[in-house]
Amino acid sequence: MDWEGPDNRNDFIALYPVGESNYVSYTYTAKGKPLSLQLPAQPGAYELAYVLAQKRTVIARIPVTVEPVTASVSPPADLPAGGTVAVTWQGPDDKNDFIAIFPKGSDTYSSYVYTRTGSPANLVLPASPGDYDLAYVQSVGRTVIARVPVTVTAVSASITPPSDLPAGSTVPVVWDGPDDKNDFIAIFPKGSDTYSSYV
Numbered sequence: 001m002d003w004e005g006p007d008n009r010n011d012f013i014a015l016y017p018v019g020e021s022n023y024v025s026y027t028y029t030a031k032g033k034p035l036s037l038q039l040p041a042q043p044g045a046y047e048l049a050y051v052l053a054q055k056r057t058v059i060a061r062i063p064v065t066v067e068p069v070t071a072s073v074s075p076p077a078d079l080p081a082g083g084t085v086a087v088t089w090q091g092p093d094d095k096n097d098f099i100a101i102f103p104k105g106s107d108t109y110s111s112y113v114y115t116r117t118g119s120p121a122n123l124v125l126p127a128s129p130g131d132y133d134l135a136y137v138q139s140v141g142r143t144v145i146a147r148v149p150v151t152v153t154a155v156s157a158s159i160t161p162p163s164d165l166p167a168g169s170t171v172p173v174v175w176d177g178p179d180d181k182n183d184f185i186a187i188f189p190k191g192s193d194t195y196s197s198y199v
Contacts, residue, residue, distance in 0.1 A: 002034045003050060005060065010053035013037060018045040018063070026051075041141035043068040071136035071146035073099060080155045082127040083180050086120035087113075089136055091146065096139035099123055104131040104149070112137070129154040159185060173199075 003013055007029045014023035015037060024040045029050075040046075043066045050060040071091030079085060087099050093115045100109035101123060110126040115136075126132070129152050136146040157177030165171060175185055186195035 001037060001048075003029065005029060005050045006052070008053060012051050012053070014049050014051050015039070015064075016047045016049060018047055023049075023051075038140065039066050041138050041143035042066070069138075069145060073134050073136050073146050073148055075134050075148065075150050079125055079150055079152045080178055080180075081125060081129045081152050082155060082183075083178055084122050084124050087123050087134065088120045089115065089146075090119070091115065091136045092138070094139060098137050098139070100135050100137050101126065101150070101152075102133045102135060104133060109135075109137075125152050128152070 001013070005011060009030070011029045012026045013029060013035065014026040016023045024046075025038045027035050027037050029035070037048075046064050046066055047061050048064050049058045049062075051058050069092045072089065074088040076085050076087070089099055091097065095116075097115045098112045099115060099121050100112035102109045103126075110132070111124045113121045113123045115121065123134075132150050132152055133147050134150045135144045135148075137144050155178045158175065160174040162171050162173070173185055177183065184198045186198035188195045
C-alpha cells in the first residue's frame with residue numbers, strides 16, 4: 001500500500017478494528033513505499049492509520065474492509081495409516097499457511113505440510129487409524145478456513161523369516177506391507193522395545 005507522511009523514526013502504518021484503540025497489525029514507514037501489511041484472519045470493518053511514533057498519535061485514518069477468504073481441501077479416497085497421500089487444495093496460499101490433519105474433536109494437529117509446496121501437497125498420515133479432520137489452516141491466528149471429515153484406515157503387514165537363523169549371519173526375510181517412506185524390518189530381543197538391527 002502507498003502512504004504519505006513525515007516518515008519520522010518509528011512512525012508506522014497500523015490497522016485498527018473499528019472503535020478500538022489497539023491495532024491488530026502494523027509496519028514501520030521506514031520500510032518504504034509501497035509497503036506490505038499483514039491483514040488479520042478475521043474479516044470485518046477496520047481503519048487503516050498513519051501513526052506518529054511520538055505519543056502514538058494518529059494523523060491520518062481511512063476505513064477499510066477485510067474480506068473473508070475461502071479454501072477447500074480434497075483428500076484421496078484411500079487414507080492408509082502412516083502413509084503419505086496427495087491432498088488437493090485451493091486457498092489464499094499466504095506465507096506459512098498449511099494443510100493439517102487433526103484427530104476428531106482435537107485442536108492439535110497430528111501432521112501438516114505447507115501450502116507453499118504446491119497442490120497437491122504430500123501429507124504424512126498419522127499411524128493410528130480412526131476419524132480425523134483434514135483442514136486448510138491460515139498461519140495468521142492459526143485459523144481453520146476449510147475442514148472435511150476423513151477416516152484413516154488400518155494397514156496390515158506380514159513377515160516370514162527363514163527357518164534357520166544363525167547368530168551374526170545375514171538372512172533373507174520375506175515381507176508384505178504398505179512400504180511407506182522409511183518403514184523397516186527389525187529384529188528385537190524378546191520382550192524389548194529396542195531393536196538389534198534393521199533394514
